[in-house]
Amino acid sequence: MSDPSRTERVAGEGAxxxxxxxxxxxxxxxxxxxxxxxITDPAALLVYESDGLTAYRVRPSAVVLPRGTAQVxxxxxxLAGAGVPFVPRGAGTGLSGGALALEGAVVVSLARMDxxxxxxxxxxRARVEPGVVNARLGRAAxxxxxxxxxxxxxxxxxxxxxxxxxxxxxxxxxxxxxxxNHVTGLTVVLPDGEVVELGGGGGETVGYDLVGLFVGxxxxxxxxxxxxVRLVPEPEAVETLLAIFDRVDDASRAVSAIIAEGFLxxxxxxxxxxxxxxxxxxxxxxxxxxxxxxxxxxxxxxxRAGLVREAERAAEVCRREGAREVRxxxxxxxxxxxxxxxxxxxxxxxxxxPDLLVQDAVVPRSKLPAVLARIYELAxxxxxxxxxxxxxxxxNLHPCILFDRRDADEVARVAQASKEMxxxxxxxxxxxTGEHGVGYDKREYMELVFSDATLEAMCGVRRVFxxxxxxxxxxxxxxxxxxxxxxxxTQFEPAGAVAGARREAGLGGGTAA
Amino acid sequence: MIxxxxxxxxxxxxxTGEAAARWAVHGVVPAAVVVPGSxxxxxxxxxxxxxxxxRVEPAGAGTWLGWGxxxxxxxxxxxxxxxxxxxxxxxxxxxxxxxxxxxLGELEGRLTRHGQWLPLDPPRGGAGTVGAAVSLAEAGPLxxxxxxxxxxxxxxxxxxxxGRVLELGGRVVKNVAGFDLVKLxxxxxxxxxxxxxxxxxxxxxxxxxxxxxxxxxxxxxxxxAAAAVRAARIExxxxxxxxxxxxxxxxxxxxxxxxxxRLQGNAExxxxxxxxxxxxxxxxxxxxxADRAQELWAALGEREAEAALLAxxxxxxxxxxxxxxxxxxxxxxxxxxxLLAHAGSxxxxxxxxxxxxxxxxxxxxxxxxxxxxxRLEARGGTVLGARLPPAVxxxxxxxxxxxxPALRLMQGLRKEFDPAGILAAGRFVV
Numbered sequence: 001m002s003d004p005s006r007t008e009r010v011a012g013e014g015a016x017x018x019x020x021x022x023x024x025x026x027x028x029x030x031x032x033x034x035x036x037x038x039i040t041d042p043a044a045l046l047v048y049e050s051d052g053l054t055a056y057r058v059r060p061s062a063v064v065l066p067r068g069t070a071q072v073x074x075x076x077x078x079l080a081g082a083g084v085p086f087v088p089r090g091a092g093t094g095l096s097g098g099a100l101a102l103e104g105a106v107v108v109s110l111a112r113m114d115x116x117x118x119x120x121x122x123x124x125r126a127r128v129e130p131g132v133v134n135a136r137l138g139r140a141a142x143x144x145x146x147x148x149x150x151x152x153x154x155x156x157x158x159x160x161x162x163x164x165x166x167x168x169x170x171x172x173x174x175x176x177x178x179x180x181n182h183v184t185g186l187t188v189v190l191p192d193g194e195v196v197e198l199g200g201g202g203g204e205t206v207g208y209d210l211v212g213l214f215v216g217x218x219x220x221x222x223x224x225x226x227x228x229v230r231l232v233p234e235p236e237a238v239e240t241l242l243a244i245f246d247r248v249d250d251a252s253r254a255v256s257a258i259i260a261e262g263f264l265x266x267x268x269x270x271x272x273x274x275x276x277x278x279x280x281x282x283x284x285x286x287x288x289x290x291x292x293x294x295x296x297x298x299x300x301x302x303x304r305a306g307l308v309r310e311a312e313r314a315a316e317v318c319r320r321e322g323a324r325e326v327r328x329x330x331x332x333x334x335x336x337x338x339x340x341x342x343x344x345x346x347x348x349x350x351x352x353x354p355d356l357l358v359q360d361a362v363v364p365r366s367k368l369p370a371v372l373a374r375i376y377e378l379a380x381x382x383x384x385x386x387x388x389x390x391x392x393x394x395x396n397l398h399p400c401i402l403f404d405r406r407d408a409d410e411v412a413r414v415a416q417a418s419k420e421m422x423x424x425x426x427x428x429x430x431x432x433t434g435e436h437g438v439g440y441d442k443r444e445y446m447e448l449v450f451s452d453a454t455l456e457a458m459c460g461v462r463r464v465f466x467x468x469x470x471x472x473x474x475x476x477x478x479x480x481x482x483x484x485x486x487x488x489x490t491q492f493e494p495a496g497a498v499a500g501a502r503r504e505a506g507l508g509g510g511t512a513a
Numbered sequence: 514m515i516x517x518x519x520x521x522x523x524x525x526x527x528x529t530g531e532a533a534a535r536w537a538v539h540g541v542v543p544a545a546v547v548v549p550g551s552x553x554x555x556x557x558x559x560x561x562x563x564x565x566x567x568r569v570e571p572a573g574a575g576t577w578l579g580w581g582x583x584x585x586x587x588x589x590x591x592x593x594x595x596x597x598x599x600x601x602x603x604x605x606x607x608x609x610x611x612x613x614x615x616x617l618g619e620l621e622g623r624l625t626r627h628g629q630w631l632p633l634d635p636p637r638g639g640a641g642t643v644g645a646a647v648s649l650a651e652a653g654p655l656x657x658x659x660x661x662x663x664x665x666x667x668x669x670x671x672x673x674x675x676g677r678v679l680e681l682g683g684r685v686v687k688n689v690a691g692f693d694l695v696k697l698x699x700x701x702x703x704x705x706x707x708x709x710x711x712x713x714x715x716x717x718x719x720x721x722x723x724x725x726x727x728x729x730x731x732x733x734x735x736x737x738a739a740a741a742v743r744a745a746r747i748e749x750x751x752x753x754x755x756x757x758x759x760x761x762x763x764x765x766x767x768x769x770x771x772x773x774x775r776l777q778g779n780a781e782x783x784x785x786x787x788x789x790x791x792x793x794x795x796x797x798x799x800x801x802x803a804d805r806a807q808e809l810w811a812a813l814g815e816r817e818a819e820a821a822l823l824a825x826x827x828x829x830x831x832x833x834x835x836x837x838x839x840x841x842x843x844x845x846x847x848x849x850x851x852l853l854a855h856a857g858s859x860x861x862x863x864x865x866x867x868x869x870x871x872x873x874x875x876x877x878x879x880x881x882x883x884x885x886x887x888r889l890e891a892r893g894g895t896v897l898g899a900r901l902p903p904a905v906x907x908x909x910x911x912x913x914x915x916x917x918p919a920l921r922l923m924q925g926l927r928k929e930f931d932p933a934g935i936l937a938a939g940r941f942v943v
Contacts, residue, residue: 177660303748433690460929
């Protein structure tokens, strides 16, 4: 979205902020959370100046690390009293700049709230604090033969609280649904410090479905301090296929055919040649043929009976659509190797170019062949290298443009191409983000998919939760839309001048998607 | 008023007199029933109604008007009956965009030809509209495997109380652009606007779809059989527990209870699951033929849809025995009228038929349901009056219960979408 050449330093730091967050307020925050629970040392704040999208950086005025709902409420109430905005933050693995502390915001880190409060195997529910890491909840549930279904690729690091804020997805969402299909109750600290219980327990929804509304609200409605989630049984059996294609077009037609012919895979993922080669040259090499144009990973899970037949029928569809080879994983080790091409791909791609820009658009599944062809066309037109590795079964594309931010001409072409790719996806009937969120990065794309009336209605909903615009200000909405939004002039630092600028502009830590 | 409405929707779009009387809401007859032919007409009607302060009841086919509290006044019923087209259906995408006034039955007809379905089976069956199922968040036994409308709806077109047209969500199966106002609208009962168009996610029809009936001597035996199925990880598509007198519909002996298990999947998996049901419940299992099964599910839905009083008692599935005990204390339960339970979801429906209810007993009913609510709420459960005779509400029973401090947010949201307060006024989130 932004000029990818620069690490953008966003206004909000400096004198104006310091005046609002004075020593007395810091002392009060320390009284609430303890002396070690407030970070104001500039060097220590560096860690919090970006999320996984490291192209944007802004140093928060302070970081507060509360324990428990009561402390969060006290902190938020105190900040509201002083008119200081705040940003809830989990592990900071987000890919949309959603955790940027704009407008002098204080970061409310949920890192210390990492207790699994209860697991109820009989009713298949868990209640957790927001700082619990996604994969840890999965492991805890496994003791009961259950699992937590949403599995973003960053699941080893990302937190349930962050997943709720972004309505996170993952490969297995194709069959099991995204975070909002699995969250059943929330304890929320509203932006004025009031605590409300939404949903939860064994009863039905009373009044509006505010749980559904809160999930995916990107930290702009308050802080979720307890989260009740649905657990699902671990499948009795899993069958995983790897299908190798000589033409990308055949692979994307195979995806459409698998969906259209009534299969319901647990996951259906695609990686193209650039991705396969990057992975095969890395430590995650899985023995994929590097001359292949594309590979599909097709996974089925469920009752053991009939599962092999289903996988074999899907393999047949792949062969019919032109797969030169279809392998079925013989054991868990081989299955993991199939998955490495997908799960480690962003890290491996990072080796090929100094910088990556990843998108998150979604298109109708039947439009995949055409849109994918258009993406390669646009890359060629703009003389850019693009790798595609994505949730094909959902139509959730992650085109990944490889570039070097020191090359100003290339950078300009990246900006142009990525805009045109996004437009192609929207014109095909799709949307701008399937699981990463709008955050700071994709705000200006919102007008591609929503009318002014709809955007203004969303702002109206935000005002109900947060009339003063204190919770995560400056996100989701295009600058001109929300009345409350008085965006700071964005300041760019000259390319290359930013200390510690990381190589993954537009992508953090290889944990993407 | 009538002339101005005709100016917007044409003569064919306005019904008055006797034609309007059929659309009475809890006995309150509207001055007119307005049936717009387009989203734009619906928007113009609502903008005018907001300006004039006319009270509007959003509706579909008119089959569910009896929910909630009785309205004090109804000027217009605004029906989506003419917004009933299939606007886009791409079988390869497993998605469809339909007018909210399309009935679930008509939609099913379109989808079956392509081997697909919308796995949503609210009590009114095929006669209810897609828009009503969405607005009321209605689901049926299939909710166990397939979820409720919030799990099926990808996007919708909402006309707000003051006539704004909002396109919410999208048409693709995964979408996190902006706030999820779709979830807010689902189950909002028309209080935020008229749902005019709905985009849904579809599923392939299962290769095999089998319904089994397990007879049980009494409530406890039925709970035990359902619990055994759950514990065995058989993962049925539906798991229903039916009391007398409705249990007779399943073919069990008079006075017996029935557990009905619906299994879906590929042929091998369903055969395997069927065998395991037999093992864990210890015999007596009867498999129904396809036609017979379809009849049974329709008939069970009908029992709910036709009930004079329909209340839903919900708590954790593990508390099903307690919830049933509470429900059995309602006057005439399991003798004069049936209890139907989604055993896998912990929801017990009390479907009190017309011959078992009279307004003379309204106070008794209000007291009994209030006391059931107090018991369940103390454990974190709920009692919702899905359909209550006005006399029972008048006798002091709140149909929906108290959302607690979140009510303030809900009221604020209602005002954002319906600033003039004309939609389903006084009936929900008041």
